[in-house]
Amino acid sequence: MFTLPNLPYDYDALGKYISKDIMQLHHDKHHQTYVDKLNAALAPFPELANDQVGHLLRDLNTLPEEVRVAVRNHGGGHYNHSLFWEWMSPNGGGEPTGELAAAIVERYGSFQAFVDEFTTKSLAVFGSGWTWLQRNMDIMTTPNQDSLVTQGLPAPLLGLDVWEHAYYLDYKNKRDDYIKAWWNVVNWDYVAERYKK
Numbered sequence: 001m002f003t004l005p006n007l008p009y010d011y012d013a014l015g016k017y018i019s020k021d022i023m024q025l026h027h028d029k030h031h032q033t034y035v036d037k038l039n040a041a042l043a044p045f046p047e048l049a050n051d052q053v054g055h056l057l058r059d060l061n062t063l064p065e066e067v068r069v070a071v072r073n074h075g076g077g078h079y080n081h082s083l084f085w086e087w088m089s090p091n092g093g094g095e096p097t098g099e100l101a102a103a104i105v106e107r108y109g110s111f112q113a114f115v116d117e118f119t120t121k122s123l124a125v126f127g128s129g130w131t132w133l134q135r136n137m138d139i140m141t142t143p144n145q146d147s148l149v150t151q152g153l154p155a156p157l158l159g160l161d162v163w164e165h166a167y168y169l170d171y172k173n174k175r176d177d178y179i180k181a182w183w184n185v186v187n188w189d190y191v192a193e194r195y196k197k
């Protein structure tokens with residue numbers, strides 16, 4: 001059985017940028033629903049229900065056909081959101097340092113140029129999806145709850161949820177304002193930790 005992880009901070013901790021109302025809805029309702037639907041789909045397959053969701057996504061095409069769509073959508077939702085909470089912090093924002101900063105600057109010329117490109121790609125996602133910083137410093141987007149690991153790629157260093165449910169309560173249709181605010185809570189320490197692994 002899969003379970004909803006606790007937020008690593010209080011619901012109102014990001015309040016200036018992402019409200020308590022959004023965090024409660026996003027974590028307690030949206031993420032919980034992915035977990036519940038994943039568990040329901042895998043109930044007839046206890047050996048799969050005991051695996052890690054990242055493994056199921058990686059091996060999606062070898063799973064029983066009747067659970068693939070559920071794992072892709074709800075398993076992807078569970079996996080992506082479990083990381084998303086960690087990618088934010090009330091002590092976040094600013095710029096990365098060390099090897100991660102060097103890799104970003106080497107690829108994009110400057111941290112700001114990286115932010116601009118990540119933002120532009122996030123704004124270009126039509127409908128619902130995610131923007132990712134990959135281990136090789138590529139920025140890519142996926143629709144819905146699709147995961148990089150299903151595509152045989154390493155787990156992402158950083159990801160941004162651009163589904164409307166992530167920002168509509170605070171920012172209405174203004175995804176650009178949400179993204180601008182989100183940079184103030186990015187947990188670069190956690191991204192750097194993932195980069196080192």
Ligand code: MN3
Pocket residue numbers: 026030081161163165166
């Ligand atoms: Mn979401």
